Amino acid sequence: MSMTDFFTLLLLIAGAFFYIAGTVGLLRFPDIYSRLHALTKADNLGLGLVIVGLALQAESLTVVFKLILIWLLVLLASASVAHLVARSAQQKGIKPWTR
Amino acid sequence: MTLLQWLFDGLLGVTLIWLAWQTLASADLFKAIVLFIAFGLLMALAWVRLNAPDIALAEAAIGAGLTGALLLVALARLNAVAAKTDNTESNRNAKQRFAPEDSVRTTAAVNQGFSNKQNLFRYSLVLMLSAVAAGLAYAVLSLPPEAPGLSRNVAENLYLSGVSNPVTAVLLNFRGYDTLLEMAVLLLALLGVWSLRRLPEQYDSSPGPVLDMLSRLLVPLLLLVAGYLLWVGARAPGGAFQAGSVLAAAGVLLLLAGWRLTARFLGWPLRFALIIGLAVFVSVALIMMLSGGQLLQLPPAFAGALILLIETAATLSIGVTLAALFYGSRPQPEQISARQTDSGGENE
Numbered sequence: 001m002s003m004t005d006f007f008t009l010l011l012l013i014a015g016a017f018f019y020i021a022g023t024v025g026l027l028r029f030p031d032i033y034s035r036l037h038a039l040t041k042a043d044n045l046g047l048g049l050v051i052v053g054l055a056l057q058a059e060s061l062t063v064v065f066k067l068i069l070i071w072l073l074v075l076l077a078s079a080s081v082a083h084l085v086a087r088s089a090q091q092k093g094i095k096p097w098t099r
Numbered sequence: 100m101t102l103l104q105w106l107f108d109g110l111l112g113v114t115l116i117w118l119a120w121q122t123l124a125s126a127d128l129f130k131a132i133v134l135f136i137a138f139g140l141l142m143a144l145a146w147v148r149l150n151a152p153d154i155a156l157a158e159a160a161i162g163a164g165l166t167g168a169l170l171l172v173a174l175a176r177l178n179a180v181a182a183k184t185d186n187t188e189s190n191r192n193a194k195q196r197f198a199p200e201d202s203v204r205t206t207a208a209v210n211q212g213f214s215n216k217q218n219l220f221r222y223s224l225v226l227m228l229s230a231v232a233a234g235l236a237y238a239v240l241s242l243p244p245e246a247p248g249l250s251r252n253v254a255e256n257l258y259l260s261g262v263s264n265p266v267t268a269v270l271l272n273f274r275g276y277d278t279l280l281e282m283a284v285l286l287l288a289l290l291g292v293w294s295l296r297r298l299p300e301q302y303d304s305s306p307g308p309v310l311d312m313l314s315r316l317l318v319p320l321l322l323l324v325a326g327y328l329l330w331v332g333a334r335a336p337g338g339a340f341q342a343g344s345v346l347a348a349a350g351v352l353l354l355l356a357g358w359r360l361t362a363r364f365l366g367w368p369l370r371f372a373l374i375i376g377l378a379v380f381v382s383v384a385l386i387m388m389l390s391g392g393q394l395l396q397l398p399p400a401f402a403g404a405l406i407l408l409i410e411t412a413a414t415l416s417i418g419v420t421l422a423a424l425f426y427g428s429r430p431q432p433e434q435i436s437a438r439q440t441d442s443g444g445e446n447e
Binding site: 073076077080083084087 | 313316
């Protein structure tokens with residue numbers, strides 16, 4: 001296994017870990033706001049790691065740029081959608097969870 | 100590696116069936132819609148696994164994205180109408196009208212009352228469905244293991260079609276009828292929606308700066324992607340329906356962010372955009388017939404250019420039609436001028 005392959009593997013596994021962390025958070029956290037937090041933050045980081053891992057294997061710069069574009073778009077979309085969902089939850093009067 | 104692929108495909112297939120069941124069995128309509136969207140996205144993945152990226156694109160964009168948006172807006176309207184009728188009758192349970200408990204309770208009551216009849220009906224339904232399933236299974240099992248289908252005919256005649264993507268060649272040239280009729284059906288659906296009674300506006304809450312910003316960033320990009328999909332359809336997965344649905348997504352985003360067409364675009368410009376796809380398609384077909392060919396027969400010399408012309412017009416029409424379907428009832432000028440926000444945003 002070459003050095004690049006090794007790093008790709010490492011990054012993909014790290015990305016998958018963050019995805020799992022985000023999913024566990026989505027399932028286990030107590031209210032909508034903390035679930036959104038788990039989902040968007042952890043998954044965006046996980047996707048970033050996966051993207052970097054895949055970019056190492058890319059055949060050309062175009063592919064690298066496309067991968068980065070995908071990441072940026074997902075960042076933009078998930079941040080905005082998290083805000084919109086949280087905003088609509090707040091407007092509906094859902095109170096944040098407190099211990 | 101093949102074992103891993105088998106595992107993946109098996110998991111995908113089981114998840115699809117499970118999601119479909121959950122979608123149908125869910126009494127909560129909102130949950131059912133969300134599950135349906137998830138089903139559509141996984142279905143797109145299944146099409147990718149079947150080496151059909153064209154269908155995967157269409158499924159993700161139309162099946163999951165736009166149909167999901169249409170279902171969600173329909174549910175919002177349903178709830179609004181239910182709340183209104185409940186308000187006039189009695190002021191309670193306004194929002195619980197379509198809640199799961201309600202329907203479950205009704206089913207339970209019905210079950211108690213007619214349990215025998217109900218059971219008979221259920222068993223006969225199971226019997227009939229099993230017969231259909233057995234027939235389908237027999238049909239699938241009796242297929243030859245390796246059927247060439249029509250792909251060889253398409254590959255042999257591809258040079259006559261004017262494009263190098265076999266899917267586009269079939270959709271726009273060899274089987275132009277299907278695409279033509281699909282577009283007619285889409286237009287008819289919109290006419291049906293427009294002839295219904297007008298509903299009040301649904302998006303009365305202000306969209307907020309984030310959605311506004313998101314639409315400003317994404318709409319130009321969506322237009323670019325639509326143009327790309329349209330252009331690349333000649334030689335790679337893409338084409339009018341995919342490009343049109345991306346265009347429609349831009350329209351939906353603008354509508355959600357509170358943009359409306361100004362009154363001056365609501366008359367013939369909107370209608371023109373709605374029918375131009377069908378009009379160009381039919382005109383090309385008729386001109387070809389009058390100049391000695393058959394209906395919908397494209398001469399190989401200009402086929403590429405004609406397909407691009409038809410697809411461009413079709414993209415515009417499909418995009419505007421789908422966005423108009425999302426908007427719902429026919430847009431009216433007086434309603435628009437009351438809530439005009441920006442300097443007359445174009446609807447696509």
